[in-house]
Amino acid sequence: MKNYKIAKDARITAYLTFCLLIFAGCAQQNSQSSNVTMQNVKSAETQSGDVTKTLLQGEWIDLSYEFSGETIYWNEADSFKKEAVAEGRTPKGYYYSAYKFCAPEHGGTHIDAPIHFAEGKQSVEQIPLSRLIAPAVKIDISEKASKDRDYQLSVEDITSWESAHGKIPEGAIVLIQTGYGKFWGDRKKYMGEEDGKKHFPGLGKEAAKWLIENRKISAVGIDTASIDFGASENFETHVQLMENNVPAFENVANLDKLPVKGMTIIALPMKIKGGSGGPLRIVAFLPR
Numbered sequence: 577m578k579n580y581k582i583a584k585d586a587r588i589t590a591y592l593t594f595c596l597l598i599f600a601g602c603a604q605q606n607s608q609s610s611n612v613t614m615q616n617v618k619s620a621e622t623q624s625g626d627v628t629k630t631l632l633q634g635e636w637i638d639l640s641y642e643f644s645g646e647t648i649y650w651n652e653a654d655s656f657k658k659e660a661v662a663e664g665r666t667p668k669g670y671y672y673s674a675y676k677f678c679a680p681e682h683g684g685t686h687i688d689a690p691i692h693f694a695e696g697k698q699s700v701e702q703i704p705l706s707r708l709i710a711p712a713v714k715i716d717i718s719e720k721a722s723k724d725r726d727y728q729l730s731v732e733d734i735t736s737w738e739s740a741h742g743k744i745p746e747g748a749i750v751l752i753q754t755g756y757g758k759f760w761g762d763r764k765k766y767m768g769e770e771d772g773k774k775h776f777p778g779l780g781k782e783a784a785k786w787l788i789e790n791r792k793i794s795a796v797g798i799d800t801a802s803i804d805f806g807a808s809e810n811f812e813t814h815v816q817l818m819e820n821n822v823p824a825f826e827n828v829a830n831l832d833k834l835p836v837k838g839m840t841i842i843a844l845p846m847k848i849k850g851g852s853g854g855p856l857r858i859v860a861f862l863p864r
């Protein structure tokens with residue numbers, strides 16, 4: 577775990593407490609193996625009780641869209657397909673339903689694993705939990721993006737965010753609110769397709785490089801279909817991030833409901849072996 581300089585901040589303290597839950601869980605599991613004393617187990621139980629209290633008192637915000645036939649995929653021809661295997665009252669009297677689904681990795685709320693744009697880098701099941709569960713900040717570029725569909729978040733947007741809200745903590749997940757989430761459900765407006773090109777805002781490659789080099793971020797997330805802006809031809813932001821094993825969350829919902837900082841993100845993708853990405857359940861926790 578990383579050593580956060582702003583540990584005085586109560587919200588970061590809550591995050592650290594949250595980590596204790598994970599450690600407590602590990603400690604409890606390990607207690608079955610030899611070298612964990614009963615005292616350690618007891619203290620883990622106490623910590624776990626405190627953490628549960630913190631978690632129950634806080635607010636949880638769902639940042640995933642539902643998967644259905646309406647879900648937006650990168651290619652218009654793709655979709656989420658769900659078929660009934662069984663559905664109805666059985667001859668024995670009980671109700672039974674079971675379905676099967678089929679969908680591309682990259683659509684709806686999903687993760688891009690580093691291997692998506694960087695050969696030899698992590699596939700989705702290899703991404704460490706420390707990159708998926710972390711404190712987060714939100715940079716809102718919706719005003720600029722509302723005037724320019726091709727807007728790309730710049731280094732200056734980050735530095736001016738920091739002058740207003742403080743330094744982005746090392747290891748943070750950086751969420752980008754473009755405001756385009758309000759178009760979700762309307763593919764035409766969401767993707768801004770025109771003359772075979774897509775037009776929606778994204779994270780500029782220089783800003784991505786700056787975040788990796790200067791803030792050692794864990795991951796990034798955005799309320800559009802791609803971390804690169806829609807008109808990108810070489811996906812340079814993807815390449816920049818993924819060569820450094822930084823995953824990206826795309827089509828993230830409800831970013832407008834989050835404050836600019838103080839939340840913890842839990843982003844757990846479907847664990848597809850060798851996958852370049854996959855459906856993502858992502859939530860934000862706001863301690864009270």
Ligand SMILES: [Zn+2]
Binds near residue numbers: 682683686687853
């Ligand atoms: Zn993707």
